[in-house]
Amino acid sequence: MRYDALIIGAGLSGLGAGIRLAQFGKRVAILEKHSVWGGLNSFYKLEGRLFDSGLHAFTNYVPRGERTRPLGKILRQLRIDHDALELGEQTWSAIRFADAELKFSNDFELLRSEIARVFPSETANFDRLVADLPDYDVLDGRRSGVWARAELTKYFREPLLVEMLMCPLCFYGSAHERDVEWEQFAILFRSLFLEGFARPAGGIRAVLDVLVKRFKAEGGEIKLRSGVRRIVIDGGEARGVELENGAVLEAEHVFSSAGRVETRRLCGAADEAADVGRLSFIEAIAVTERTPRESRFDGTAIFFNDSPRFEYARPDELVDARSGVICTPNNYATPRPLAEGMLRVTLLANYDRWTALGDEDYAREKARATELAFAAAARFAFDVRGREVFQDTFTPRTIERFTGHLGGAIYGSPRKSHDGSSGVERLSLIGTDQGLVGIVGALLSGITIANRREQQSTRTAP
Amino acid sequence: MTNDEIVLAIKDIIATIAPDEELVHLKMDVRLREQIELDSMDFLDIVMELRKRYGVQVPEQDYMELATLAGCVKYLGPKLADKPLKLASRA
Numbered sequence: 001m002r003y004d005a006l007i008i009g010a011g012l013s014g015l016g017a018g019i020r021l022a023q024f025g026k027r028v029a030i031l032e033k034h035s036v037w038g039g040l041n042s043f044y045k046l047e048g049r050l051f052d053s054g055l056h057a058f059t060n061y062v063p064r065g066e067r068t069r070p071l072g073k074i075l076r077q078l079r080i081d082h083d084a085l086e087l088g089e090q091t092w093s094a095i096r097f098a099d100a101e102l103k104f105s106n107d108f109e110l111l112r113s114e115i116a117r118v119f120p121s122e123t124a125n126f127d128r129l130v131a132d133l134p135d136y137d138v139l140d141g142r143r144s145g146v147w148a149r150a151e152l153t154k155y156f157r158e159p160l161l162v163e164m165l166m167c168p169l170c171f172y173g174s175a176h177e178r179d180v181e182w183e184q185f186a187i188l189f190r191s192l193f194l195e196g197f198a199r200p201a202g203g204i205r206a207v208l209d210v211l212v213k214r215f216k217a218e219g220g221e222i223k224l225r226s227g228v229r230r231i232v233i234d235g236g237e238a239r240g241v242e243l244e245n246g247a248v249l250e251a252e253h254v255f256s257s258a259g260r261v262e263t264r265r266l267c268g269a270a271d272e273a274a275d276v277g278r279l280s281f282i283e284a285i286a287v288t289e290r291t292p293r294e295s296r297f298d299g300t301a302i303f304f305n306d307s308p309r310f311e312y313a314r315p316d317e318l319v320d321a322r323s324g325v326i327c328t329p330n331n332y333a334t335p336r337p338l339a340e341g342m343l344r345v346t347l348l349a350n351y352d353r354w355t356a357l358g359d360e361d362y363a364r365e366k367a368r369a370t371e372l373a374f375a376a377a378a379r380f381a382f383d384v385r386g387r388e389v390f391q392d393t394f395t396p397r398t399i400e401r402f403t404g405h406l407g408g409a410i411y412g413s414p415r416k417s418h419d420g421s422s423g424v425e426r427l428s429l430i431g432t433d434q435g436l437v438g439i440v441g442a443l444l445s446g447i448t449i450a451n452r453r454e455q456q457s458t459r460t461a462p
Numbered sequence: 463m464t465n466d467e468i469v470l471a472i473k474d475i476i477a478t479i480a481p482d483e484e485l486v487h488l489k490m491d492v493r494l495r496e497q498i499e500l501d502s503m504d505f506l507d508i509v510m511e512l513r514k515r516y517g518v519q520v521p522e523q524d525y526m527e528l529a530t531l532a533g534c535v536k537y538l539g540p541k542l543a544d545k546p547l548k549l550a551s552r553a
């Protein structure tokens with residue numbers, strides 16, 4: 001049996017690409033190793049509770065009718081109604097450092113006024129930065145080689161402001177240690193500050209349901225528990241895939257969301273270990289009877305740092321509790337409030353150290369890292385300690401096991417392939433290592449690369 | 463299809479792709495992209511719908527011919543001459 005297109009991975013980029021290819025009339029199947037779709041942003045059930053594996057904030061939020069921004073574009077391309085996602089907006093979020101705070105919300109004026117309050121001499125510079133911010137066309141993957149820290153230093157005299165702006169942007173999308181590429185900075189700045197945060201009322205599962213339904217309605221096929229063992233290559237061209245169960249599926253074109261190095265390995269190349277991303281994370285989750293508001297916290301996400309410089313690098317220790325993200329899904333204005341309180345804390349973690357632990361040490365270290373995470377939350381947001389009715393923590397090991405991303409690197413390899421090329425003909429990279437991250441970013445990545453492929457296939461000889 | 467019907471066909475396709483756009487005032491000779499929010503991604507959808515609804519293939523090098531409604535009529539006229547109009551949008 002022969003497909004027009006096979007997609008490796010039923011994460012957001014795979015689903016985005018799949019819907020587009022099916023709309024183009026292609027015979028397409030998505031092959032997913034796991035028993036459930038979603039990839040890095042999936043869901044799981046523990047003791048009767050449904051958890052999102054990734055969701056802090058649905059970034060890039062714009063209201064219905066705003067069509068030129070990424071969210072408007074993807075909804076239009078996928079023909080999904082804005083209302084179907086039931087997005088509730090955040091209350092407010094903040095960047096909190098040891099002795100300064102900047103609040104922001106979906107109203108950009110809040111961040112502007114906060115800059116004016118905390119860094120009065122930088123107000124005009126901040127406006128200049130916003131005016132200069134490239135409106136990056138997602139179809140254009142060119143990179144200038146400029147780094148955000150250096151570029152920001154040209155705008156601001158206050159080093160603290162540079163550090164504060166870097167903090168949320170790195171945590172929400174930099175695959176590089178200590179910095180972020182200027183173009184990626186611009187994309188993230190828009191998606192966090194000029195657009196905003198929201199939460200789908202039904203969590204990520206509801207979003208995935210909408211996407212999967214759309215894909216099937218267009219005639220697409222999803223095969224779960226269908227890990228790809230090998231990409232079949234002949235004459236330098238991908239011809240199909242071999243599944244872990246030995247079945248071989250042929251295709252005109254293969255799209256892979258597995259990651260750059262991961263995909264190279266599926267092609268039989270053993271090199272490129274140096275391109276595996278170094279940044280991984282732990283996430284500690286607490287469920288409480290009390291809501292965060294009852295603990296007098298009505299914010300949404302806190303990006304914290306309490307060392308002089310914001311480091312954003314693989315720690316030597318198991319985790320680095322000096323900076324991180326604290327988030328609660330309760331404080332979004334969704335139509336149906338959550339029944340229980342929930343807190344999520346993300347910290348940078350060292351993949352090698354976590355994978356070197358034996359089972360007993362692993363359990364103990366996980367408990368210790370969780371304590372550090374909740375202590376940070378108590379300092380920068382609210383205290384759940386002693387009040388947890390349920391607790392779960394995942395580590396770089398968990399991330400690698402469930403998503404296949406080497407090194408547990410959520411944002412993938414620092415080496416991106418912005419045009420989706422993989423080095424092998426008829427094989428394209430989509431998702432994380434194509435360069436667009438986050439829920440909306442991954443969807444846009446899949447859509448963009450599928451569109452480009454369709455456009456190329458309508459090119460006829462003159 | 464007559465020329466008027468081709469205009470209706472294109473407007474109907476745009477209404478499917480971009481249901482929020484106001485289409486009654488579209489001018490014939492002004493680029494569509496200057497009158498409504500249509501980017502290259504949406505353009506691909508116009509081409510896709512032409513193929514799905516009317517079996518008309520528009521190769522990439524001809525996309526420019528579809529920039530205005532007048533261009534659409536000129537380019538698609540011969541290709542759609544013997545095809546009946548199909549309306550799909552909610553409008």
Ligand SMILES: Cc1cc2nc3c(=O)[nH]c(=O)nc-3n(C[C@H](O)[C@H](O)[C@H](O)COP(=O)(O)OP(=O)(O)OC[C@H]3O[C@@H](n4cnc5c(N)ncnc54)[C@H](O)[C@@H]3O)c2cc1C
Binds near residue numbers: 009039059410433437
């Ligand atoms: C803890 C955490 C919190 C996050 N929070 C947010 C957030 O709040 N907001 C936000 O916008 N983004 C968030 N993200 C980021 C976002 O989830 C990702 O950027 C996005 O989901 C990436 O999608 P993708 O399709 O590129 O990759 P993936 O989701 O990784 O998809 C790849 C898929 O391929 C499958 N696969 C891999 N190898 C094979 C193989 N050989 N055969 C078959 N299948 C294979 C994997 O199982 C996986 O399903 C978060 C991520 C994490 C982990």
